[in-house]
Amino acid sequence: MDGSKKIRLGISVGDLNGIGCEVALKTFQDNRMLDFCTPVLFASNKTISNQKQTLGIEVSFNGVHNAAKALDGKINVVNVWKETPETAFGQATEEGGKYAIKSLRAAVEALKKNEIDVLVTAPINKNNIQADDFKFPGHTDYLAKELDGESLMFMVTDELRVGLLTDHIAVKDVAQAITTKLIQEKVATMAKSLQMDFGIRRPKIALLGINPHSGDNGTIGEEDEKIMKPIIEKLFNEGHLVYGPYSADSFFGSNGHEKFDAILAAYHDQGLIPFKTLSFGKGVNFTAGLSKVRTSPDHGTAYEIAGKGIADESSFKEAVFAAIRIFRNRNEYAELTKNPLKKQRVKRSA
The missing domain is CATH 3.40.718.10 (Isopropylmalate Dehydrogenase)
Known part of the structure; x- marks a missing residue:
């Protein structure tokens, strides 16, 4: 251009x-x-x-x-x-x-x-x-x-960026929809967008857990233990700055989001409720990865x-x-x- x-x-x-x-x-x-x-x-x-x-x-x-x-x-x-x-x-x-x-x-x-x-x-x-x-x-x-491209619903402001693993699906279908492949794809799309669209050379990404307290070591659901933790560890060992899964109920309240370039939430309301609470009127919905x-x-x-x-x-x-x-x-x-x-x-x- x-x-x-x-x-x-x-x-x-x-x-x-x-x-x-x-x-x-x-x-x-x-x-x-x-x-x-x-x-x-x-x-x-x-x-x-x-x-x-x-x-x-x-x-x-x-x-x-x-x-x-x-x-x-x-x-x-x-x-x-x-x-x-x-x-x-x-x-x-x-x-x-x-x-x-x-x-x-x-x-x-x-x-x-x-x-x-x-x-x-x-x-x-x-x-x-x-x-x-x-x-x-x-x-x-x-x-x-x-x-x-591979789309990612990405809510952004200058200070806060929240993406979604799953977006417009029913809560009852969330756990089944989240797979190792999906996490890999969404992390890759988010990391590329942070580099290409936001100029962040080595993006640091946090993933929120699927279940309350990220499953409490399997006590409250096994998805975090069996799906999220292994793929996060694999991605980290491959050199990606990917961390988690973090307990969603305390992550934003303790200002955990300030330590990362972006957060990947498991489902719609888990990510959008804190995003809109902190940023309503300043937030933007960006479709990354296209x-x-x-x-x-x-x-x-x-x-x-x-x-x-x-x-x-x-x-x-x-x-x-x-x-x-x-x-x-x-x-x-x-x-x-x-x-x-x-x-x-x-x-x-x-």
Whole structure:
């Protein structure tokens, strides 16, 4: 990518009955944000006009037929549909899910064609997006199918990074889903992301136990003894800075997370409850391990406040900045990998 060219940042607008359009438009209502990237929303001129009028958001935008025509210094809207969807703020409707999928699919296609550089996804409702040709529990699973790589749900801030061994599965299925192979894959994906996306040369990773107190030496379940401990020891002996399993109930309360570059939690709530408690409003959901960069805010559709114009755009703005940083870090990593002596020359000339 030409260093003088702005990053084209695609935005799928999510559920039109939620706060997705609101937080996206509020983010770029601040014209200074246009100095960092060129935003491209996948929706329609009429939809965005209706949303900004209803919400009282004063922004102007440029309508385009495809993302390749986006103009720098403008909010761009790709016209994915011509009709005007009915909006029912605060309600989970079939219509809301239908257009959330349309926006997402169009944005992902543009990403695959390199018409946009990164993707930020506004929140969807996991129930109303289900259709005959779309049966995914969330963004992460869909993107894993569409983009190359091994996906990892990675919640990040500047100070805290939490990944998940298992994400959108029922708690009753967690123990059976966690295998030696899965742990190896997720640790490898996390370590590579920490190096490539966050510039950490030798990442230090903590794994949280599956059972309470990491099984208490087999007293409370055998998964930690039979699955987690042997593979952690194997990875450590191979030179990876991987430690655990740690008892999840005390790990964050005792500030154990501050000693590591990232934490790998066994299941969704084990990782996301402490993450959102410590970082809500600043957190970003990043899908690591894929060929393209995708981020999202750390909140959902927020139906309870949708349409009222009071949604806080802080997390969406953080998702924008995170996507830009990660994209730049990847480019720098790729350049240094191609030419490892470049870094040394830069240091000598500094």
